Each structure stands twice: as C-alpha cells, then as structure tokens.
Amino acid sequence: MKFEHVDGQDRGKIVLYALSTCVWCKRTKQFLGNLGVGFDYVFVDLLQGAEKESAMAELDKWNPRRSFPTLVINGEKCIIGFKEDEIKEALR
Amino acid sequence: MSGDAEKLFSKLDADARKSGYFLNPDSAFTMELVEGLLANEKRYGHQACPCRLADGNRLEDLDIICPCDYRDADLDDFGACYCALYVSKEIAEGKAKAEPLPDRRPVGRNERPQFREKKPGRTDSELSHPVWRCRVCGYLAARDEPPGICPICKATKDRFDRFM
Ligand code: SF4
Numbered sequence: 382m383k384f385e386h387v388d389g390q391d392r393g394k395i396v397l398y399a400l401s402t403c404v405w406c407k408r409t410k411q412f413l414g415n416l417g418v419g420f421d422y423v424f425v426d427l428l429q430g431a432e433k434e435s436a437m438a439e440l441d442k443w444n445p446r447r448s449f450p451t452l453v454i455n456g457e458k459c460i461i462g463f464k465e466d467e468i469k470e471a472l473r
Numbered sequence: 474m475s476g477d478a479e480k481l482f483s484k485l486d487a488d489a490r491k492s493g494y495f496l497n498p499d500s501a502f503t504m505e506l507v508e509g510l511l512a513n514e515k516r517y518g519h520q521a522c523p524c525r526l527a528d529g530n531r532l533e534d535l536d537i538i539c540p541c542d543y544r545d546a547d548l549d550d551f552g553a554c555y556c557a558l559y560v561s562k563e564i565a566e567g568k569a570k571a572e573p574l575p576d577r578r579p580v581g582r583n584e585r586p587q588f589r590e591k592k593p594g595r596t597d598s599e600l601s602h603p604v605w606r607c608r609v610c611g612y613l614a615a616r617d618e619p620p621g622i623c624p625i626c627k628a629t630k631d632r633f634d635r636f637m
Contacts, residue, residue: 402509402523404502404556405573426526437526448576449524462573 383432384421387414392472393455395420398440401427405463406450412465413452418472425449475508482507485558492610492625494548495565497557506558510539524556525578535587536578540626542586542608543577550574591634606636 384396387410397413399406401424413420425436437447443459444451452460452468460467482504486496497503509523521527522537536542544554552561555578557571564571579585586608605619606612610626619633 400524400526402506402512403525404505404509405524407505446576446580447526449526462575464573 383428384423386421387419389414389417389419392418394453395455395472396453397422398436398444398449398451398453399424400449403449409450409452409463409468412463412468416469416472475511477511478504478507481511488627489559494626495560495562497553497560497571498565498567499571503558506556522556523558525576532587533582535632536585536608538628538632540609540628541578542632545610546577547574587632600637603635604637605633608632608634 395413395418397406397410397420399410399422410422423436425433425440428436440447440451443453444461446461448461450461450463454460454471458471460471482496485507488494489496497506506523510520513519513521513523513527517527517529517531517534519531519534520539521534522539522541525537525541527534527537531538540559541554544559547554548559548561551572551574552564552569553559553571553574555574555576557573560571561569563569582588600615602615602617604613604615607614607619607623607626607628609628609632610623612623612625613636614620614633619630621630622628623632
C-alpha cells in the first residue's frame, strides 16, 4: 500500500489513516509534523480498488467504525480523531 | 484558494444565515472544508462530506451529502457538525471552540436513513395532503410531492420521507 513517509524522530511505527479532504485529518498530520516525529500516512480516499479495500480492512482492525483520522502507534495503541492531548501523551 | 471555493463559501454562508445556521468562524478551516466539498463534487458528482469516506454512488452517499442527515443532532449535542463546518451560535460568536466529535453515522448500511424501512408516523385519511419530512432539517411540507429543494437546508427531493 502506498504510505507516504514523513521524516522525524523515531518513536516507533506511527501510521495515520486519513482522507485528503478532511480538515481534522490535516490538523492531525500537521500536529505530528510539529511534534517532529517520523510517521507514515495514507489518504484512503485517493486509493483505488484492491488497495483501497486492503487499507480499509487494515483500518477496520483498529477502528471498526472506519472513521478518520485514525492513528496507530507501534501496532499497540489507536487514537481515533484529532485528540491533541492523547497524541502528545502517547508520543512522549 | 479558488474562485469556485469563494463562491461556494458565500452561498453556504448566506444560506446558513437565512436559516439560522452558522459556518465555522475559523475561515481558514472553513475554506479547507469548502475546497473538500468541491473536490468531492468533482470526483463523485455530489458534495459528499469531506470528513467521511464516500462511496461515489449517490444513493449510498445520500445521508452524507452536505449538509448530512446527522448535522442537526450533532449541533444539538456537540455544538458542531462532524466536520465542524457548521457550528452553534456560541461557537460562531467565538465564545466556545469546535472540538472533534464521534461520527454518529450508522456503520451498517441498512441502518442508514436512506435504507431504513420507512413507515409514516400515522396515516390519517382525513388529511387533504400527505406530509413530507426533510431528513436533514425536519422541515415539513403538506403537499402531493416533496419540494424539489428543501427551502430551509437546500437538501434535494430524494432526502424527504413521508411523515403523515
Ligand atoms: S454538515 Fe458537516 S458533517 Fe455533515 S456533511 Fe456537511 S461538513 Fe460533513
């Protein structure tokens, strides 16, 4: 799947599922950038066919509501929505 | 920022004011959402909610065509719609801030308003006309057919249910 990588401090594997049109998603992405951590993100709405389905299946494991943004940290913790404090806490 | 976005913003703003709704006063935030609505119109043919994954099929997306069927309940409960394009008067006046909120759209397709089984609340044969209810804003119209466009929230005819 086509994840884009943003360089930054290594805090483990940080994956952001987002939509290209969603402003809360953009804010989450900016927030991670400002924290200076490295992360991968994907705009699911820009994927097609099998790629989109596999992204949604993966997202479903973490967030059965399949809502955006969904942030998965180290394959352990999932934060749904732009929750600044929770994200900051989890990435301390 | 495109001219189209400016135009749509002005239209949404004017419509909102006329009907007692308010757009998010954070104009950068609001303009980004308006751009999102235009992007969705371009790729799907309808202005699907920018913050939800649309299907592309109009009927599948009917409940999340902006303004969505969930806006008013979210305004009541949280003071903002899911995307925070529409906000309460309090937030519009800068007395409170829009916060992210959970999505109330049912996950199951058949629980979504356009697919739910519909029974009119009561059918009263004494009525001279059927009554139609807008699923977005609750506007009622007693006439043979629902209006083409809801005069309050501008939702299209296919978003009305028989109410009585
Ligand atoms: S009213 Fe708000 S939540 Fe609903 S579709 Fe429009 S922008 Fe999205």
